[in-house]
Amino acid sequence: MLTQVAGAVGMIESRTVRENISVCTQLLAGLRFDRGLLTQLFREDIMEESVIYQDILLKGELKGKKGEALQLIIRLLKRRFGNIPVKIEQQLPNLALTQLEDLAEDLLDFTQVDDLVNYMENIT
DSSP states (O other): OHHHHHHHHHTOSOHHHHHHHHHHHHHHHTTTSOHHHHHHHSOHHHHHHOHHHHHHHHHHHHHHHHHHHHHHHHHHHHHHHSSOOHHHHHHGGGSOHHHHHHHHHHGGGOOSHHHHHHHHHHHO
């Protein structure tokens, strides 16, 4: 059935319509079939041009950056102060990436754990 759908999609004359339908078909087929089959039946570069695909990549990149920033900040804080309050450590993942970046800079000025506590109280 998927082979027939891919063939029908490939016969659509309008390039834009063909690419849009191909992307939608691949997204839905990806819920059921493995990547190998999809790449055999559809041109992969069309998927990469999709705004949905680009959005997924961007969200993944941002999530990865936030995770790395969070891990680094926790390591730096623990190295500077030893254990940090559990409440603070639980609040950190809720910060936006820009807030984590600001904290990474500002923590260089902290001299005691209370500076961190006050900082977190002011931004939440």
